[in-house]
Amino acid sequence: QVQLVESGGGVVQPGRSLRLSCAASKFTFSNSAMHWVRQAPGKGLEWVALIWYDGSNKYYADSVKGRFTISRDNSKNTLYLQMNSLRAEDTAVYYCAREYYNSGTYGFDPWGQGTLVTVSS
Amino acid sequence: SSELTQDPAVSVALGQTVRITCQGDSLRSYYASWYQQKPGQAPVLVIYGKNNRPSGIPDRFSGSSSGNTASLTITGAQAEDEADYYCKSRDSSGNHRVFGGGTKLTVL
Numbered sequence: 001q002v003q004l005v006e007s008g009g010g011v012v013q014p015g016r017s018l019r020l021s022c023a024a025s026k027f028t029f030s031n032s033a034m035h036w037v038r039q040a041p042g043k044g045l046e047w048v049a050l051i052w053y054d055g056s057n058k059y060y061a062d063s064v065k066g067r068f069t070i071s072r073d074n075s076k077n078t079l080y081l082q083m084n085s086l087r088a089e090d091t092a093v094y095y096c097a098r099e100y101y102n103s104g105t106y107g108f109d110p111w112g113q114g115t116l117v118t119v120s121s
Numbered sequence: 122s123s124e125l126t127q128d129p130a131v132s133v134a135l136g137q138t139v140r141i142t143c144q145g146d147s148l149r150s151y152y153a154s155w156y157q158q159k160p161g162q163a164p165v166l167v168i169y170g171k172n173n174r175p176s177g178i179p180d181r182f183s184g185s186s187s188g189n190t191a192s193l194t195i196t197g198a199q200a201e202d203e204a205d206y207y208c209k210s211r212d213s214s215g216n217h218r219v220f221g222g223g224t225k226l227t228v229l
Contacts, residue, residue, distance in 0.1 A: 044222050045164065047209075047218040047220060104170070105152055106154065107170070
């Protein structure tokens with residue numbers, strides 16, 4: 001079964017850094033664009049970042065641009081999110097998701113189970 | 122504008138039909154996709170493109186679009202459909218993605 005598993009979340013102080021990982025299995029990772037999406041406690045979904053299948057293009061939400069970096073290692077079937085200069089408002093569950101393509105249209109499928117990042121002193 | 126607007130809450134009687142809407146200028150150019158999220162769980166794709174359902178999604182879920190509005194319809198709502206529903210599309214650049222604020226569906 002197509003699967004994504006995130007790791008790397010935890011409690012971190014404001015201004016510090018954290019790197020999240022997302023391990024992919026049972027699909028051709030190197031053919032898929034990938035995303036990070038976050039959800040603050042009790043809030044809705046917020047798109048964070050996109051990386052193309054080959055890593056050639058990356059896009060970020062304005063709220064994280066300049067602080068977060070999305071990357072991938074296709075040889076390891078793994079997606080990353082490097083988060084620097086963390087703020088309290090970055091506290092959220094972070095999900096990775098594959099951009100699923102079929103019949104000329106797209107959706108996020110599957111999603112990982114999420115990893116919680118808490119920014120607090 | 123890159124915003125997508127959803128009603129915060131909608132309710133439906135068991136077995137009846139409910140429509141959840143999503144409004145935004147970008148929907149005139151890009152399809153929406155729809156996600157179901159139950160408490161404590163990751164979102165699940167239920168509709169993408171014009172009206173496509175991933176494998177395993179019941180056919181009571183359907184999608185449509187007109188102008189700046191996309192809709193998710195559940196025909197014959199079941200108790201297990203009670204969840205938060207989010208629409209997603211692209212912004213005007215086509216590169217960024219944007220989610221609606223979500224609609225909490227209650228099945229009475």
